[in-house]
Amino acid sequence: MSETLTKIEIITRPSKFDQLKLELAKIGVSGITVTDALGCGIQKGFVEHYRGVTREINMIERIKVEIVVCKVPVQSVVDTARKICYTGKPGDGKIFVYELANAIKIRTGEEGCDALQNDK
Amino acid sequence: MNDSVFMFFCTLLVWIMTPGIALFYGGMVRSKNVLSTAMHSYIPMAIVSILWVLIGYSLSFSPGSPLIGSFDWAGLKDVTFKANPDYSETIPHNLFMMFQMTFAVLTSALIAGAVAERMKFSAFTIFTILWSLLAYAPVAHWVWGVGGWLRELGALDFAGGNVVHISSGVTGLILAIYLGKRKESNTSTPHNLPLTLLGGSLIWFGWYGFNVGSTLTLNELAMTVFINTAVAAAAGILGWILIEWKINKKPTMLGSISGAVAGLVAITPACGFVTPASSIIIGFVGGAVCFWGVFSLKKKLGYDDALDAFGLHGIGGTWGGIATGLFATTSVNSGGADGVFYGNFTLLLKQLAGIGATYVFISIVTFIIIKVIHTFMPIRVNEEEEYLGLDLSLHGEKAYHESNI
Secondary structure, three states: OOOOEEEEEEEEOHHHHHHHHHHHHHOOOOOOEEEEEEEOOOOOOEEEEEOOEEEEEOOEEEEEEEEEEOOOOHHHHHHHHHHHHOOOOOOOOEEEEEEEOOOEOOOOOOEHHHHHOOOO | OHHHHHHHHHHHHHHHHHHHHHHHHHHHOOOOOHHHHHHHHHHHHHHHHHHHHHHHHHHHHOOOOOOOOOOOOHHHOOOOOOOEOOOEOOOOHHHHHHHHHHHHHHHHHHHHHHHOOOEOHHHHHHHHHHHHHHHHHHHHHHHHOOOOHHHHHOOOOOOOHHHHHHHHHHHHHHHHHHHOOOOOOOOOOOOOHHHHHHHHHHHHHHHHHHHHHOOOOOOHHHHHHHHHHHHHHHHHHHHHHHHHHHHHOOOOHHHHHHHHHHHHHHHOOOOOOOOHHHHHHHHHHHHHHHHHHHHHHHHHHOOOOOOOHHHHHHHHHHHHHHHHHHHOOOOOOOOOOOOHHHOOOHHHHHHHHHHHHHHHHHHHHHHHHHHHHHHHOOOEOOHHHHHHOHHHHHHOOOOOOOOOO
16 A cells, blocks of 8 residues: 555536535545635636626636545546536636645644544 | 504605615625715714704705795704694694605715715715705705795606705715725625615615605505506616616616616606606606616716716606606696696796706705815725725724634
């Protein structure tokens, strides 16, 4: 069992969140962190009208899901995320994969792979 | 007794319009300015109510010259439970005074929309005191007071198109020009439209008391006014959102509630003189013309009437005054007059005289008041306070604590 820690960031549509959370839990991802994010890519924005004020919104609402894995294969996380977040249209989002130096569980002080386990 | 119960209820209805305006405006500003904007509409409930009892009612309604009342009724001297037949034979004089108090308060509260997100609270407070006595009281006297010159002339203003809407709208316009634009006026958009919907609905609700109560009795005319008010608001929504749909490709909720208010403003001077069919036209055109005012005219002329006090109340009130001269008929109200569509052109001229006089007088008085205040104190917040938001910089409070940090 390798001790490599990998951080995976998935930026995608908010509407996919519930399903993504469920499927990630099924493949053994022990915890996730989610943030509301704004971003822009090739997908067009939209126009808002408030009486005389016209505002073009180019920043689009997305969620950023952050996951750190050790025992769970990175590829299966990526495959799961792609399967769920895919619509084929611009705006499906991106997945970023990073190597991580260490992880520490605040409650127990465990480090590395042990810090990611939920069985204690 | 029946009329007294009716008028007591109508007074309460008009009262709720002012908190309604505070919410209506509060929802339309950014979240950092919601409380300061609401305060501008709320403080008249304190100031104008007291001034009204002390001196405002006397200046507005006591017999005096054609231009303004006297001090005879100051401190409510001779304003008692006994009816005053000049205004109504069937309700107590002091009930009539209270009904009119809610109008005076509301009018000051409407002005707040024009100066939102930049005017200093202290300056606005002093402005409200002076304006209520030097601008509102004379115009109310002209139109409604015994011996008032517009009343004697025969210009028609049933529930306050001139007194309430044109005067507050024009005042807003002058103040907006004098204060200058907000630093971020191009990107300032409403932070909570459901609040605006709630406030706007309270305003509409209260308007039934405003218009129907202006009959001062529960008779056949009052029911016509009730119907006219309802259909004009409905038609105002359609007038606004149909044009909006055509131009911007989408009908909006803000447009719907704005259209309702526009239709209500437009029918206010006319509601006791026109038929329900005419009211639908007046309301519909009111919605459409106010959309033009806030969407097109404001951009062309470049003034920053932040929440469209002039765009709705000034423009809608002007249209309503003209419409009264077009659609009025003595078949609805024998105490009124016939308009252009009923073969009489002189009423329209009288209406235009009333509107023109209100524009000129209110503009001059407003300009003088704000100029005088400005010589003693700053009237606008500084740049730093404006970016921080007036809630925090002027009032030391925040509407929303959304973050844990």
